[in-house]
Amino acid sequence: MNIAPIYRREMRSYFSTPIAYVFIVIFLLLTGVFTFYVGGFFSRGQADLEPFFAWHPWLYLFLAPALGMRLWAEEKKTGTFELLLTLPVSMTDAVLGKFLAAWTMIGISLILTFPMWATVNILGDPDNGVILISYLGSLLMAGAYLAVSACVSAATRNQVIAFVVAVSLCFAFLLLGFPLILDFFRPWMPESLISILATLGFLQHFQSIIRGVLDLRDILYFISFMALWLYAGAWIVDHRRS
Amino acid sequence: MAADIQALNLKKTFGSITAVNDISFSVHAGEILGFLGPNGAGKTTTMRLLTGYLRPDQGQVTVCGNGMFSDPVKAKASLGYLPEGAPLYPEMTPASFLEFSGRARKMESSLLQDRIREVGDLVHLAQVWHQPVETLSKGYKRRLGLAQAILHDPQVLILDEPTDGLDPNQKTEVRSLVRRLAQSKAIIISTHILEEVDAVCDRAIIINEGKIVADGTPGDLETLSSYHNTVSVILSSDREGDLTARIQKIPSVRTIESSEAGEGRKKLLVFPEEGRAILHEVAQVISAGGFEVDEFRQERGRLDEVFRDLTTKAGASGEETRS
Numbered sequence: 072m073n074i075a076p077i078y079r080r081e082m083r084s085y086f087s088t089p090i091a092y093v094f095i096v097i098f099l100l101l102t103g104v105f106t107f108y109v110g111g112f113f114s115r116g117q118a119d120l121e122p123f124f125a126w127h128p129w130l131y132l133f134l135a136p137a138l139g140m141r142l143w144a145e146e147k148k149t150g151t152f153e154l155l156l157t158l159p160v161s162m163t164d165a166v167l168g169k170f171l172a173a174w175t176m177i178g179i180s181l182i183l184t185f186p187m188w189a190t191v192n193i194l195g196d197p198d199n200g201v202i203l204i205s206y207l208g209s210l211l212m213a214g215a216y217l218a219v220s221a222c223v224s225a226a227t228r229n230q231v232i233a234f235v236v237a238v239s240l241c242f243a244f245l246l247l248g249f250p251l252i253l254d255f256f257r258p259w260m261p262e263s264l265i266s267i268l269a270t271l272g273f274l275q276h277f278q279s280i281i282r283g284v285l286d287l288r289d290i291l292y293f294i295s296f297m298a299l300w301l302y303a304g305a306w307i308v309d310h311r312r313s
Numbered sequence: 314m315a316a317d318i319q320a321l322n323l324k325k326t327f328g329s330i331t332a333v334n335d336i337s338f339s340v341h342a343g344e345i346l347g348f349l350g351p352n353g354a355g356k357t358t359t360m361r362l363l364t365g366y367l368r369p370d371q372g373q374v375t376v377c378g379n380g381m382f383s384d385p386v387k388a389k390a391s392l393g394y395l396p397e398g399a400p401l402y403p404e405m406t407p408a409s410f411l412e413f414s415g416r417a418r419k420m421e422s423s424l425l426q427d428r429i430r431e432v433g434d435l436v437h438l439a440q441v442w443h444q445p446v447e448t449l450s451k452g453y454k455r456r457l458g459l460a461q462a463i464l465h466d467p468q469v470l471i472l473d474e475p476t477d478g479l480d481p482n483q484k485t486e487v488r489s490l491v492r493r494l495a496q497s498k499a500i501i502i503s504t505h506i507l508e509e510v511d512a513v514c515d516r517a518i519i520i521n522e523g524k525i526v527a528d529g530t531p532g533d534l535e536t537l538s539s540y541h542n543t544v545s546v547i548l549s550s551d552r553e554g555d556l557t558a559r560i561q562k563i564p565s566v567r568t569i570e571s572s573e574a575g576e577g578r579k580k581l582l583v584f585p586e587e588g589r590a591i592l593h594e595v596a597q598v599i600s601a602g603g604f605e606v607d608e609f610r611q612e613r614g615r616l617d618e619v620f621r622d623l624t625t626k627a628g629a630s631g632e633e634t635r636s
Binding site: 156 | 445
């Protein structure tokens, strides 16, 4: 395993450019706005972070592809792709190093929302176990979004295309269990497959997590989803080189 | 002795275009191979196959005994590569970039710091050590790319147009650096600059339309020129006709071309039969006839002419075999 050099280079690149700071600030601003204004944090009169977490799937829908779109497309554009692929680094190392760095960025942003947690603890007596589980669920879901975005980024050298396609795919996975998406498959897919698809949406799994139900199946769902898209991403990197 | 890098029957097509068509060669330590060809002949594609960036449709690459496509991590470890255009991460500084590439190559930390300083001095990067790459001039970028390629002291070095974009002083410097490195390494330089072949290469391969059309020392290639062993004479008097008639009697002279050499003088180019040496015969004729001569020399042959010949004629003969 030789993930560390790739991971460190990515992290360095986030923090030596404005990407890290802009991303974190926007993330914190948006979570704040959604929680307090749109989510009605105070008017609900409940000491929990549900209005905070409920917006995460929608926030990630744009922020994760924004982070993921550059992972491979930028390297292809600048030609450093060739440099990276001729280093004695395996495909797995490169894909994981890049993914983990992007995931860390979201992790850092989530940690920096701790004033949210502090506020709710000052104002009342929330169930901190549920909050911890929700944070974990949020991070897992972000990873799923990122894995899709990274895979799409590997297929193109154009970051705009990577972003637009990744947002669309993430949107489809987010709402997979809802008629909006299922109606698209219904006319030409057997009902048995439709019922399987209906269970594969992000939203159902995430909502069951933030209700405080820690079900191993939800965790396994996100982890295997990530693994699958990362694998697909590695395959694309390997087979689309010039 | 096994070759340090060996290519065997490499073939690569992009759609209907055959970029590299059955190329085989090998390079040993101590040898600098110039890889020549017109733009679009398949030079860069070949370099990318050798370094494992592209996978061939067919064929093998072996680096220090390790198969590039069976054990890529091991094969790449003994390889240093400067890709075409020297791509670099724009936001990194030379210091952090070299550190990254050393770590990715699993170099031990203290050795890496020593080597970073060493190659930094070798290619003169000290001035820009902590500047982001995107602010550097083309020359510095190229030199940083070169530093990255030699950082881990690889057994095989592959440089795709290493002097492109450098000024004449920097070109000379890079060439002498390559010469020094060649003592213990196998080096492949892809270029379309012919003077580079003369200046640094022990051997040259000319490719055209994805195929090797010539392989030999620069001297060997020069003998392929129609100017090889041609004798040129500049006459200071106007006895041109007389001299021409006398030289024509030499049995191994094929033909004589005459041209103006300025100030009313004439220049004669004497072409031998089948590249034979005729210098002595011509000299005897001149001294026996008492001709006054301003210049008298034997041409080695012109590489540019061989290059043009091989890379345009080969295409024409290809057309013939197809029709």
